[in-house]
Amino acid sequence: MGIFNWLKKNGAQDGASEAPQEGLEAGLQKTKRSLFEKLSYAVAGKSVVDDEVLDSIEEALITSDVGIETTQNIIERLEERVAKDKYLNSDEVNTYLCEEVEKLLEKAADGKSTAPFDFTKKPYVMMVVGVNGVGKTTTIGKIAAQLSARGKKVVLGAADTFRAAAVDQLVVWAGRAGADIVKQEMGSDPASVAYDTVKSAVAKEADVVIIDTAGRLHNKINLMNELTKIKNVMAKVVPDAPHEVLLVIDGSTGQNGFIQAREFTRATNVSALAVTKLDGSAKGGVVIGISDQFKIPIKFIGVGEKTEDLKVFDRHEFVESLFK
Numbered sequence: 001m002g003i004f005n006w007l008k009k010n011g012a013q014d015g016a017s018e019a020p021q022e023g024l025e026a027g028l029q030k031t032k033r034s035l036f037e038k039l040s041y042a043v044a045g046k047s048v049v050d051d052e053v054l055d056s057i058e059e060a061l062i063t064s065d066v067g068i069e070t071t072q073n074i075i076e077r078l079e080e081r082v083a084k085d086k087y088l089n090s091d092e093v094n095t096y097l098c099e100e101v102e103k104l105l106e107k108a109a110d111g112k113s114t115a116p117f118d119f120t121k122k123p124y125v126m127m128v129v130g131v132n133g134v135g136k137t138t139t140i141g142k143i144a145a146q147l148s149a150r151g152k153k154v155v156l157g158a159a160d161t162f163r164a165a166a167v168d169q170l171v172v173w174a175g176r177a178g179a180d181i182v183k184q185e186m187g188s189d190p191a192s193v194a195y196d197t198v199k200s201a202v203a204k205e206a207d208v209v210i211i212d213t214a215g216r217l218h219n220k221i222n223l224m225n226e227l228t229k230i231k232n233v234m235a236k237v238v239p240d241a242p243h244e245v246l247l248v249i250d251g252s253t254g255q256n257g258f259i260q261a262r263e264f265t266r267a268t269n270v271s272a273l274a275v276t277k278l279d280g281s282a283k284g285g286v287v288i289g290i291s292d293q294f295k296i297p298i299k300f301i302g303v304g305e306k307t308e309d310l311k312v313f314d315r316h317e318f319v320e321s322l323f324k
Helices: 003-009 029-043 051-063 068-084 090-108 136-149 164-177 190-203 220-237 256-267 286-294 315-323
Strands: 124-129 154-158 180-182 208-212 244-250 272-276 298-302 310-312
Touching (some): 029 090, 029 315, 051 068, 051 090, 068 286, 090 286, 090 315, 124 136, 124 220, 136 164, 136 272, 136 298, 136 310, 154 164, 164 180, 190 208, 220 256, 244 256, 256 286, 272 286, 286 298
Parallel strands (some): 124 208, 124 244, 154 180, 272 298
Antiparallel strands (some): 298 310
């Protein structure tokens, strides 16, 4: 489901015509093709699911970057199913995998909101984190563009004050989106930028604030301190801010995405994930593994370069697109 559709479904102001919705099928095509080929090979010529088939399915999932632990969880449940139904047909494997993966994604979000925004909080404050190069600033820009096109007032905060390119890129996106932006001189205190951004948003009665942060992991202690400071100063203006800490991960990096998730969940209280660049490789299985292992709901996925290719994550649509 695209952000446009989610906003329309949830009563957002209809300030723009509906953007054309590209199916997930196209964006996930490389992963789908790779996974299907591996699963088809696993069950080829088999009338029932035996140990050999299970081993092949396990290999297919691991090599699709679902992750070892998550794959083992799936295989254990499949083994339980096979034990109950000795005649489980190999043709039923995809259906079962769909059901099991969707359950894993649902469990990962257990007790946590899966809505991308909560407009009862005004302004709704989102802090975005992630290493450099994962598409963090582009993701912010696409969110802002889609919100603005639906009549929401958005203010961006350029708190990555250590990279001129990051600030310049956010300025360009703000211009495209029709969003306001708050920035300071290079090298300024990121927390100061965040504070000014939230204060400006309150004064302008903005709907959403999105804060871009630095993506440096060379010193985790400094990163932790910096992100904590940013959160604390925003809370002085809006007591429960930030309402969301969104971690952006490059899905095309596969297992490296797990490392990014581990480091940032240690550095700050990540509440949601955005997985980008899923159209560029066959590593889309990482979406399943990261959400399952870190018990963090995925809220956005990027399946192309266009603004509308950043989509609100729908686990049922995702699983259907991947396995059927």
